[in-house]
Amino acid sequence: MPWFERPLLAVLRHEYAAAMRFAEDDAAEVMPAAPAAPCQLYVHVPFCEVLCPFCSFHRVRHNESKTKWYFDALRREIRLYHEAGFRFADVYVGGGTPTVDADELIETLELVRASSPVRAISIETNPNHLQAQTLQRYRAAGVTRLSVGVQSFDDGLLASMVRLEKYGNAAQIRERLAAAQGIFPTLNVDMIFNLPGQTMAMLDHDLAELQALAVDQVSFYPLMTAPSARHAMQKSMGLSDQGLRHAMYERILNHLLPSYRPASAWCFSRNEGMFDEYIIDQDDYVGVGSGAFSYVGGAMYSTTFSLKHYCRRVEGGRSGITQRRKLGLKERMRYDFLVRLFGGQLRHDYVEKRYGRAFAVRMAPELAAMRLIGATRHDADAIRLTPLGMYCWVLMMAEFFNSVNGVREQMREHVRTELDAWNEEASVPVASIGRLPQGAKS
Template sequence: MTESRGGATWFKAQLMRTLRREFALVMRFDAAVPAAPIAAPSAACQLYVHVPFCESLCPFCSFHRVQYREEKSRVYFEMLRREIRLYRDRGFTFGDVYVGGGTPTVNPRELIETLRLIRSCWPIRTLSVETNPNHLRPQVLDALQGAGVNRLSVGVQSFDDTLLRAMRRYEPYGGGAQIAARLAAIRGRFPTLNVDMIFNFAAQSLQSLERDLAMVRELEVSQVSFYPLMTAASTSRRMEKQLGVAEPGREFEFYGRILERLRPDYQPSSAWCFSRAAPGVGPRRIDEYVTQQDDYVGVGSGAFSYVGGRMYSTTFSLNRYRERIEAGESGITGCKVLTLRQRMRYDFLVRLFGLSLPHAFIAAKYGRSFWWRMAPELAAMRLIGATRCDTDAIRLTERGMYCWMVLMSEFFTAVNAFRDQMRLHIRAEAPHPVGMDPGQAARGAGAK
């Protein structure tokens, strides 16, 4: 009996390993081809705006980010606005905007001008901006509110000073008590105030995580995103040096503790994002822009788009970005055409990350063929106990939330591998006279 149960557990673990590998393949850009311009979809889609500058570069971060220089950021924002106008002139319609980074608020004046432009082009419903705790100053906050930002996302990572020092965030972005005071001071100012946290740092103990969870609850922020620490080849060495090597298997225990401590006050809106279940906290929002809508367009350097079953990437070189924009082109330099099966897998992964995949969505987009083409994945997830099929939708179970946290982190690790690859290309570029040194992106982003 015990042996057969052990065998079943082993089989499910193998199955999960295969699924992790298979789903990560969707984000492999090995076959990326030069891209034709994106054709405007008939419906409104989401706009993602990437601002790659940061005042200080965290050793664990594998996003596209470079050291902030005011002059460079001014040129960059000007290019961004030109690219936004280009999409307007090509007939695109956007309803929801997510400005991420890097740190979008490094140059508030330029950011606000860009947000105003976006609002003048389209009737925007939701406007989400990422920031860091040191920017929670009255002047910046007033400007963001004035520009109609309705979701502010603050990168906290942890309130533990020892961890913040190891992450090299204590000096530039403030200590735990200071961050908590700043967050408490802005309670209720934005319809959604999200804080980004990370769990599973090697140097993080369960007690430290408990204290972080208690602080989040005490602050009553309207939303919290708890990311599992994700790796990239370019960051792993530095991360191990600064933060140590995490013991395998802790992720499960940590994630369980997060679910346990956040509920019932906070309810999951995705596998790693939790919204405060209280009246008057604003619309229910999801952290990752990819879960909310079918198609999204990314502008700026190092941004992704997904439109009509094609995945696009803009150039990671700030110089090449400027050259392309000045030539009247978008920043897009790579494209991957997803097969029908890959598109189904992408929707399966991303929608269920947001907890449910409605049957009506499947029927409208793929018809009945979804059920037989995706039969192996559907059966595997049911067998693992990750999903259940209700009359109106496929939904994640409690166990499924953990599985999806793992699958999504694998998916983003594949994105990180692609970012590393793109940064290597930049290092091969010749120096350029325009003042946006191409090597800067590679050095700044930790590709060395």
């Protein structure tokens, strides 16, 4: 572990927690103004067949009729943005598991394409949804990137993640991925490292499997643990060894580079021109659906985490947004510093155009600190990450997502009764996966 890891994490935790403080905002009833250029659209589909214990995204059990109600609301909300002048160039559908209802998903994608000059569409899925015919339909609906959540090729780890039974064992996943290759311009595989019980040998095995499959793109996330997921995770998976995280990341870099190039600090692409993760390419993005975040014109927005409230709001002609936070100048600079360098470089011309000379002055402590610890390299045209810097940015981005997860938790807590009822009505009993026992402190 590098010497600065603990202090860096302590500082980030404090700063991001403050930065993510949203307030209920009546003004947020008003949609953000449409930017001049087409922006990015994020569509949140919160339904899953199994609730994995490590996951702190906004998700509920899949329920067929309610899912249809929700997709209908999604399309209404997309139309509202279109009427307000928004146009979308890139679309990212995440979850949850957006592919729980292929017909509904395709109808939604067709709507976006009919009203915007869409150039790329990315969708998330799980290995049990890789039927060839359905994948061809997604491709025909304009999907350019399919992202499959694999997490690991170790059956023991898949079992501890409660994924083995529903999403398939390593051999089945391997076979389905091999069959899915070549259908989309980019096939991405999501993996997690530093899982409880994961050894270096298991990670080597995962890397060997990926190499044998030669997938287009791999996203390797460090395990992030939100307080609300900690109990369920510890119960079924145990605790991870933080001391292994840096060594594991180095092993991933050594293995994947140079045959893969870093598209971000945790996403690696085999070829140029692959479609990468969202939030890097464009400045503004609009999030539709329950529990979605937007960043438009220097302000962050969040939609309601109540699925019922969301559907009813949209049926009443309003967007799902219930919270807003305007970012100050320094916060916007920090956000750009984080997100741009996560993508590998912060170009001087980009900074000059947005902030002029103020950036170098206001961000002097951050710029100097990162250079001093050897995380960044200052070239003539841009600031770039060193391999050590890539690890720093993995930590920083993970902390950023942890703070987002903190917000998700608070908001989900407000609608806990509704989410529990929703889960209980779903076809299979949920037990208490992902919940703290009564009286336990997060």
